[in-house]
Amino acid sequence: MSEQPNSVILLIDDDETYLAVLQRRLQQATHFDVISCTSVQQALSLDLQHVHGILLDMMLEHESGLEGIGSLKQKFHPQHLIMLTGYASIATTVEAMKRGATDYLAKPVGLAELVQRLQNTADVTTITPSPMTPAQVEWEHIQRVLLAHNGNVSATAKALGLHRRTLQRKLQKYTPTRH
Template identity: 40%
Template sequence: MPDAAPMPVLPDPSLLIVDDDRAFGERLARAMQKRGFVTTCAESVAAASEAVKAHPPAFAVVDLRLEDGDGLQVVRSLRSIRPEARAIVLTGYGNIASAVIAVKAGAVDYLSKPADVDEIEAALLQSGEKAVPPEKPMSVDQVKWEHIQRVFELSDQNLSETARRLNMHRRTLQRMLSKRAPRDVRV
């Protein structure tokens, strides 16, 4: 078995993860802890703002759309208190306009969900202007699987509601959900 890549030694490994999808936030926190980060999770703009005021982190991963507002508020707040902090914005609703707004607000990168842990770590630690593209990006099947699972979770695992939101036949969705995830599904 090959040796694992050495974890970077971070002078300040504090990482704030802001996402209203609790399961996703917890999985990401566990994955980032294994990579040497000390994580704090928040599920709202209000909770994240309190965390930033109490202990401004060196790094942040912030969902763009939260239940109580815009994740960019958290990025702006963090950058005003700790200008050298590196924040990235994650979203399931990616488009060029919101990416530009996120970077103008102080984010160092903008990633679409589902994002790979390697991509997130690379974006946080990248010292240059632009993050390096992943060597092994997610396949179309993996992205499709993650998206369906996310909508299914957001629909409280209601099959009919998920099928309606995805604009697909209920039985087709049921067959897709009964299959195993593609091999490389991440986070």
């Protein structure tokens, strides 16, 4: 590992295969030393004070990546903290940015885009959002209400006027499956 703390990228994702592949590809494509962890707690236990960037999965096995943003920023002072997620929503994007994320990318994300974001070469002004489908609009609304109720499915279902099981089915329909 390099002596320069700003040359370190920290990857946090519970998918160990994804971690290994991304770590190898980032090390081959950049000058960064890449350290991978499967949880926020594992990352916080590292003997590092500063890192250049953190790539953080939003849905970790036993914790939310959103919940870890503050403590990761406080300990490592990264120039970049990029949230990665399989299913992005406007509500979670806003929440991640409020908590201190510097960027938010939907998986799968290309290596070139990650490298651009980590090296400050992305021209984010050229990104044009595509129109949302009715299903995406519904998903966004559900995510906003769920976030407003701190992830409480029963309270969210009540606020949406849905039965709890109906809401759970809708959430499962769009939630990525874990292998």
